[in-house]
Amino acid sequence: MKNIRTRVEYTSGILSSGKDWRRLVEDGIAACNEHGFEFGIQIHNTAEESQIEEITGLGVPMSFHAPILSDFQINLASEDPGPSMEAFAKTAELMRRHNVDKAVFHGFNMTDLPIPSFGRGRDYTVSFASSIRKELSLPDSAICRDFFGTDEYRLRNARVNRRLAGIRQEYHDVSFLLENDFPAYGSGSIFAEHIAGMKNPICLDSSHLWASSHVFDRDFHMEAEAFLKSGLVEMVHLHASAYTSEIPKGRWSDGHLPLNTKNSMDLPRFIRMCRNYSVLHFILEINGLSRADIDYLAYALGNV
Secondary structure: OOOOOOEEEEEHHHHHOOOOHHHHHHHHHHHHHHHOOEEEEEEOOOOOHHHHHHHHOOOOOEEEEOOOOOOEOOOOOOOOOHHHHHHHHHHHHHHHHOOOOEEEEOOOEOOOOOOEOOEOOEOHHHHHHHHOOHHHEOOOOOEEOOOOOOHHHHHHHHHHHHHHHHHHHHOOOOEEEEEOOOOEOOEOOOOHHHHHHHOOOEEEEHHHHHHHHHHOOOOHHHHHHHHHHOOOEEEEEEOEOOOOOOOOHHHOOOOOEOOOOOOOOOHHHHHHHHHHOOOOEEEEOOOOOOHHHHHHHHHHHOOO
């Protein structure tokens, strides 16, 4: 029987961090070899074409964070799926060209307005500003209210489900993983109950779920296990969040911090839970990442 190793990937954001990214990659490869991991890189949707070519030249395994080199974000909940379908087609073409079999994406916002892609000169908050609907958000915030029981949500969720099924059929040679959203800008793929019934592969993001669990008064680890029990989680975006219950819900933001950052998440428990459900693909989506994050992951998995 083939021995399948845990795969640990850096995000391509390291290319624009101002650091010596090649040294970071060398250190990451060395750390993965030491712990018995396979090293790879996830091309983020903010990557320039030149960055993609440069990383491809390293000869390491890659995955994508879609949409790649596209003008608009993916929103399968929109009335007009055209921009999203163009983004899928572009990303699939690049996946085939670069021998990439998996891409993760966010796919659900409660708006029909096209959302420009961020990165490559575009600011994230500016790109998503038009998707904010005050009636669906906490006061003076982009953080979501609970709109999951509304008729509009059910209609949009059905669209996402139907369109995902079509995407799986059209792109049967590559795999698109739906990621749980950070609970802002009218995002609708928040908990397992919103996603698992779609029978689509999933990427589970640790800090997105941490924020969602706080905003909607749920238990983080119970919600993580609900995702994992579905058997659909094939990839984990792993990063720490320093946000705690002392911070008002409307002021929460994302994590993307090193794994040894002081936090209340109990990340070792989360990581072991992922291992217990046979998840073998971790993306270190971390600002300021280093080999210390690989060492932390290895310790939590019991590889040291």
